[in-house]
Amino acid sequence: MPITINHGLAAASNGFLLSTVVLYALGMLAYACDFAFRKERLVAPESAQVSELVSVGPAAAAAGSAAAGPGDPGQSDRSSAAGASAGAGLWPTGFWMRTAFGLTCAGLAAHLVAIVTRGLAEHRVPWGNMYEFIAAISCMAVLVLVAVSIRLGAYYIGLFVLIPVVFGLALDVTVVYTPAGSLVPALNSYWIAIHVTAMIVAGGLYIVGAVVTVIYLIADRNERRALAGLSSRTEGLMMHLPGTTVLDRLSYRTILFAFPVWTFGIMAGAIWADHAWGRYWGWDPKETWSFITWVVYAGFLHARATAGWRGRRAAYIQLAGFSCLMFNLIGINLWVTGLHSYAGLSG
Amino acid sequence: MTGTPPGGGSRGTRGGVAGLDDAAIPADRAIPDDAAVTVFADGAVPAETAPGRGTSRLGPVGWLRWGWRQLTSMRTALVLLFLLAIASVPGSVLPQEGVDPAAVSQYYAAHPALAPILNRLSLFSVFAAPWFAAIYLLLFLSLAGCVLPRTFRLVGAARQQPPRAPRRLARLPMAASYVTPLPPDEALSSAGRLLGGKRFRLRTGDGWVSAEKGYLREVGNLLFHIALLALLVSVGLGGIYGYKANRLLVTGQSFANTPTALDVFRPGRLVSPSNLQPFSVALQRFSATYVSSGPQADEPETFDAAVRYSAAPNSPTRSFELRVNHPLTVDGVSVYLIGHGYAPEFKVTDGAGNVVFNGAVPFIPVEQSGLTSEGVVKVPDAAPSQLGFAGVFLPTAVDENGQLVSDFPAPQNPRVSLVSYAGNLGLNSGQSQSVYQLDLSGMHRLSIAPRPLAVGQSMTLPNGAGKITFTGYRPWISLAITYDPGQLPALLSGILALAGLILSFMVRRRRVFVRATAGPGGHTVVAVGGLARSDAAGGFEAEFTELARELRTAQDGSPSAASPPAAAGSGSGEAGQPEHGTTESVSSDNDQSLSIREGE
Numbered sequence: 001m002p003i004t005i006n007h008g009l010a011a012a013s014n015g016f017l018l019s020t021v022v023l024y025a026l027g028m029l030a031y032a033c034d035f036a037f038r039k040e041r042l043v044a045p046e047s048a049q050v051s052e053l054v055s056v057g058p059a060a061a062a063a064g065s066a067a068a069g070p071g072d073p074g075q076s077d078r079s080s081a082a083g084a085s086a087g088a089g090l091w092p093t094g095f096w097m098r099t100a101f102g103l104t105c106a107g108l109a110a111h112l113v114a115i116v117t118r119g120l121a122e123h124r125v126p127w128g129n130m131y132e133f134i135a136a137i138s139c140m141a142v143l144v145l146v147a148v149s150i151r152l153g154a155y156y157i158g159l160f161v162l163i164p165v166v167f168g169l170a171l172d173v174t175v176v177y178t179p180a181g182s183l184v185p186a187l188n189s190y191w192i193a194i195h196v197t198a199m200i201v202a203g204g205l206y207i208v209g210a211v212v213t214v215i216y217l218i219a220d221r222n223e224r225r226a227l228a229g230l231s232s233r234t235e236g237l238m239m240h241l242p243g244t245t246v247l248d249r250l251s252y253r254t255i256l257f258a259f260p261v262w263t264f265g266i267m268a269g270a271i272w273a274d275h276a277w278g279r280y281w282g283w284d285p286k287e288t289w290s291f292i293t294w295v296v297y298a299g300f301l302h303a304r305a306t307a308g309w310r311g312r313r314a315a316y317i318q319l320a321g322f323s324c325l326m327f328n329l330i331g332i333n334l335w336v337t338g339l340h341s342y343a344g345l346s347g
Numbered sequence: 348m349t350g351t352p353p354g355g356g357s358r359g360t361r362g363g364v365a366g367l368d369d370a371a372i373p374a375d376r377a378i379p380d381d382a383a384v385t386v387f388a389d390g391a392v393p394a395e396t397a398p399g400r401g402t403s404r405l406g407p408v409g410w411l412r413w414g415w416r417q418l419t420s421m422r423t424a425l426v427l428l429f430l431l432a433i434a435s436v437p438g439s440v441l442p443q444e445g446v447d448p449a450a451v452s453q454y455y456a457a458h459p460a461l462a463p464i465l466n467r468l469s470l471f472s473v474f475a476a477p478w479f480a481a482i483y484l485l486l487f488l489s490l491a492g493c494v495l496p497r498t499f500r501l502v503g504a505a506r507q508q509p510p511r512a513p514r515r516l517a518r519l520p521m522a523a524s525y526v527t528p529l530p531p532d533e534a535l536s537s538a539g540r541l542l543g544g545k546r547f548r549l550r551t552g553d554g555w556v557s558a559e560k561g562y563l564r565e566v567g568n569l570l571f572h573i574a575l576l577a578l579l580v581s582v583g584l585g586g587i588y589g590y591k592a593n594r595l596l597v598t599g600q601s602f603a604n605t606p607t608a609l610d611v612f613r614p615g616r617l618v619s620p621s622n623l624q625p626f627s628v629a630l631q632r633f634s635a636t637y638v639s640s641g642p643q644a645d646e647p648e649t650f651d652a653a654v655r656y657s658a659a660p661n662s663p664t665r666s667f668e669l670r671v672n673h674p675l676t677v678d679g680v681s682v683y684l685i686g687h688g689y690a691p692e693f694k695v696t697d698g699a700g701n702v703v704f705n706g707a708v709p710f711i712p713v714e715q716s717g718l719t720s721e722g723v724v725k726v727p728d729a730a731p732s733q734l735g736f737a738g739v740f741l742p743t744a745v746d747e748n749g750q751l752v753s754d755f756p757a758p759q760n761p762r763v764s765l766v767s768y769a770g771n772l773g774l775n776s777g778q779s780q781s782v783y784q785l786d787l788s789g790m791h792r793l794s795i796a797p798r799p800l801a802v803g804q805s806m807t808l809p810n811g812a813g814k815i816t817f818t819g820y821r822p823w824i825s826l827a828i829t830y831d832p833g834q835l836p837a838l839l840s841g842i843l844a845l846a847g848l849i850l851s852f853m854v855r856r857r858r859v860f861v862r863a864t865a866g867p868g869g870h871t872v873v874a875v876g877g878l879a880r881s882d883a884a885g886g887f888e889a890e891f892t893e894l895a896r897e898l899r900t901a902q903d904g905s906p907s908a909a910s911p912p913a914a915a916g917s918g919s920g921e922a923g924q925p926e927h928g929t930t931e932s933v934s935s936d937n938d939q940s941l942s943i944r945e946g947e
Contacts (some may be wrong), residue, residue, distance in 0.1 A: 005641075181643040185650050189672040260848050267841045276672045278683035278827040279591070280834065281582070283446060283474045288439040295432040299425055306421045324432075332439070 009121035010180035014173070016114035017135060021169045023107030024142070024162050030100035031159035035240055038094055090153040097155055101146075104158060108146060111139045121180050127196045128187055130333050131178040137329075138165045138172070140204025144254065148208065154250060156241050160211045191272035198265030199290075203325065205258035206297075210322035212251035213315045220244045220312060248311070252304060255318065259297055266290055289328035296321035418485070419492035427486040434482055438473035441465065445472060487579055494572045501565050509548055512555035512860035516876030519860070521888060523895040524874040527902040531863035531871045534902050538861040538873070541901055545894075547859065556861040561880075567850025574844035581840055585833025590614040590623070592828040597690045597707050598821040601629030603660075604680070604828065624678040624830070628656045629664075633822040635687060637756050645716040645756055652684055652824050669824075679830060686825035688712045688720055691740050691763050697729035697813040704728070709823045710740045711783055717753030718742050723785045724765075725772050729813055735768040735785045736815065744799060751799055762799035763817050767808055768792050856880045857887055859894060873902070 092101045115136060119126035126132045145161040148154045183192070218234055219241055225232045241247070269290070274280040281287060300317040303309035309317075405413060417423055442450030451471050455462040462471075469476030516522050527534050531554060539556045543549050547558035593611040594602055602608040604627065606620040614620055632653040638646045652669040658678050667675045675682040688710060695704035703726055710722030719741055726734040743755035744762035751762065771789030773780065780786060795809050805816040857879040866872040875895045879887035 179642045181641065181646075182638065182648060185647055185671040188649075191672075256852050260845060260852060263845055263848060267838075267845065270841070271838070272672075274681075274834065275674060276683075277685065278674065278681060278829045279831070280837065283438055283443060285439040288435050292432045292435050292439075295428055295435075299428045299432070302421060302425055302428070306425065309422075309425065 005180050006121040009117050013114045013118035016110045017173055020107050020111040023103050024166045027100050027103030028162040028166055030096050030103055034096035034100055092155050100158055108142050125193045128183045129178045131172055131176045134168055134172040136200045137203040138168050140200050141165055141207040144204050144208045157212055160215055161208055186276055195268040195272050198261050198268055202258045202262035202265055205254045206322055206325055209251045209254035212247055213318050216244055216247035217315055219247055285332050289332055293321055293324040296324055418489050424489045430482050434479050437470050441470050487576055490572055494569055498569055508550040509557045509559035512557045516860055516862055516874040519876035519878050521877030521891040525899045526870045527873055529902050531865055534863040534871050534873050537902050538898055558859045561854050561856035564851050564854040564856050567847040570847030571844050574840045578837055578840035581833040581836035585831040587615045587617050589831040590618045594826045595709055595823055596630045597823040598630050598633055601627055603627040624680050625659045626677045628654050630654055633824055681829050683827040684824055685827045688823055689740055690821050690823045692819045693724055694816040694818050695726045698811045699730050707821050718756040719753045727772055727774055732769045733772045735772055735790055736765045737785055738763050738765040761820055764797045764799045766797050767795055769812050855887055
């Protein structure tokens with residue numbers, strides 16, 4: 001039975017996605033302004049480290065703020081820690097940061113509407129080709145950004161997450177754009193909702209993890225140069241960023257979430273492949289690269305638990321894993337033909 | 348078990364097959380810890396031992412032990428892991444026999460000098476290559492060598508009591524203290540009840556209670572790795588006891604699941620071909636729909652094959668709608684719809700006037716957007732000489748700049764165009780022939796220009812060689828038939844691996860200590876300390892704060908939640924120092940088992 005595409009809704013979806021890009025771009029600028037104009041440090045690196053070691057629930061946050069008596073330096077240091085990066089429901093401070101976060105949330109809302117309307121227009125899960133996949137994975141990345149900001153107070157990563165998101169989405173709506181359409185029979189299965197959704201969720205988390213790792217590497221270089229008595233050009237930026245321990249921990253936590261989801265996604269893909277193609281694993285290029293990505297991230301997790309490999313080395317391994325992910329998303333779609341050639345670009 | 352290292356007696360194995368923990372850094376002895384000078388959670392500084400040190404004293408057993416220890420070290424496992432990733436890359440870049448044999452042939456044609464070299468290196472079948480197997484077998488051996496001893500240790504640890512409480516709880520990463528009117532022993536027993544009620548494992552001593560929880564983390568970690576081993580075994584079993592086959596089936600035909608009836612049959616090593624599941628399948632009808640307009644035009648929308656099948660020769664036949672993503676499963680074997688095409692029907696009358704051929708010939712699609720298909724018709728019974736035809740089938744023929752092409756995959760204007768040959772088909776030469784190719788060495792081309800035939804049209808061959816009529820066409824489907832007894836075990840292993848992974852990421856192993864001492868004024872000073880061995884996912888601070896609050900409330904009678912626990916400083920003053928230093932400071936002033944360790 002042929003499926004009728006609702007072209008009105010599809011056009012609305014395109015409009016919403018375009019507004020999303022604009023809102024994110026403005027949000028990105030506002031985050032940059034916050035870095036430029038903020039007078040006080042955004043986070044106190046030392047105290048933030050203490051509390052960022054673990055996520056602190058409401059009780060601790062309440063306890064911390066209750067104890068924040070004036071003239072009690074030891075306690076106030078602790079409370080600032082709790083206030084800076086712990087506790088559920090931490091709101092941004094400062095005009096530019098509030099503006100940036102507001103724009104990000106508005107963009108996210110438009111983004112979600114764009115995805116939902118696209119799905120309604122096509123009467124299916126809207127991740128059947130590369131255009132839709134990029135839109136969804138960047139939405140997930142921003143979702144993670146907002147969640148991490150509110151839960152952990154990690155507003156400082158906003159700029160760094162939005163930069164790749166804005167560029168990715170801009171390319172998505174221009175170069176990669178594919179009009180709304182129906183699915184090829186191979187994709188027409190409820191497994192698409194399970195397998196691809198898991199890949200999108202893991203992908204969004206991996207993006208944020210990689211972004212934080214890049215900041216970590218910059219911060220680490222800074223710290224080492226500072227220890228050696230050298231100055232570096234990124235010092236001004238680092239003023240507003242927490243120490244390496246916090247960054248390292250944050251990126252690790254995103255991977256801790258992403259990795260099981262990715263594992264699940266591969267398994268769901270295997271079950272689907274078994275339904276559709278008659279084998280659960282066939283070393284199709286896409287499968288191979290998702291396996292490589294899995295192996296490298298597994299290596300990252302192990303490296304992080306191994307003396308001598310943690311820190312920078314583990315960070316580089318994580319970035320290598322992320323490169324594999326990106327190659328799988330972009331390279332394999334564009335240059336290699338396989339059973340997963342659904343990008344919608346070749347036709 | 349990992350033996351005592353020959354280079355110098357000490358403890359420790361790879362602390363984690365992977366630890367996946369980070370607070371307890373495994374004392375990975377194989378790695379001289381040069382970069383980050385970290386003191387390990389168990390207090391062991393890895394002073395040990397460049398692998399070769401002292402090897403002059405090694406006998407063969409010593410060498411074996413040394414090799415085994417190297418193999419099961421985390422560094423080796425990491426290196427093997429990355430080797431595995433790198434080794435997979437050529438499998439996705441170069442065409443693979445197992446995935447796309449035609450692409451391999453094309454590669455041979457395009458790179459005649461390079462291809463044989465690559466073939467010698469098994470680069471066209473990377474995932475079946477001996478060197479690839481060597482990597483993953485070594486990796487899994489390394490894994491087994493680490494997982495098994497750890498499992499024994501976990502069983503041992505499960506029977507052990509928590510360690511004694513350290514003397515100064517304020518020095519722990521998490522600490523709180525409060526004053527209660529209860530006498531010390533009552534305060535302690537109430538703390539014990541509360542912690543025991545939260546399923547902490549308890550140990551009490553003179554003036555202290557020690558509690559531990561979170562063994563499931565290690566259980567999950569081991570489960571994950573053991574499940575991976577099981578997954579590999581399942582895949583291997585499936586390859587040995589299973590088989591894969593392909594069969595092209597024209598509408599109206601049927602076949603039985605025997606090796607001779609299958610076009611391609613790839614049995615596992617221990618499959619006996621005479622004992623396949625005896626089902627049969629007949630194709631009654633096949634329909635496909637395509638997008639007729641818009642940017643996705645020509646793309647397929649639905650494939651639907653109506654088949655009848657029976658599980659055994661004398662079993663009743665049943666109907667089944669075979670579709671993509673909707674395979675037929677019969678007797679444990681799965682039958683998948685993986686392709687389709689057209690089989691034009693021809694009637695050939697030879698020079699003597701006899702009908703020497705009348706049937707459908709499957710043509711193979713050479714492109715997908717219009718399903719232009721090619722095939723050959725072989726007529727060995729024709730007289731005076733054998734006839735052969737090489738043809739092109741166009742489902743929707745349109746004239747494009749004087750050339751006939753197919754514009755749409757559905758048969759809206761079907762045409763077939765044939766080049767005719769006569770001579771010797773070479774079928775008796777003893778060499779096997781593809782049914783989709785003509786051996787032209789004994790044939791000569793007949794001097795008749797090919798012209799597109801519509802259904803019902805004929806072409807009379809010159810020199811009284813005969814006549815061929817295009818009588819119609821039928822769709823065919825190609826089926827993949829797989830039997831994989833390793834499938835279910837593989838699925839279960841995968842689920843267990845995932846469960847273990849989540850468990851090891853979610854659960855943290857932590858200890859809580861309570862000390863109560865009589866203070867001035869008849870009050871009791873209660874100190875609470877907490878230590879999480881691995882809290883990567885966070886949350887222990889909150890849990891500890893809540894625990895301390897509950898303890899206080901329970902012993903106070905009054906819910907004074909606002910009073911914060913005076914958390915001790917982290918102990919790591921300088922920026923960037925890992926928090927593990929803090930646990931070390933504890934272990935140094937307590938008995939050896941305080942900080943949680945993997946081993947011993």
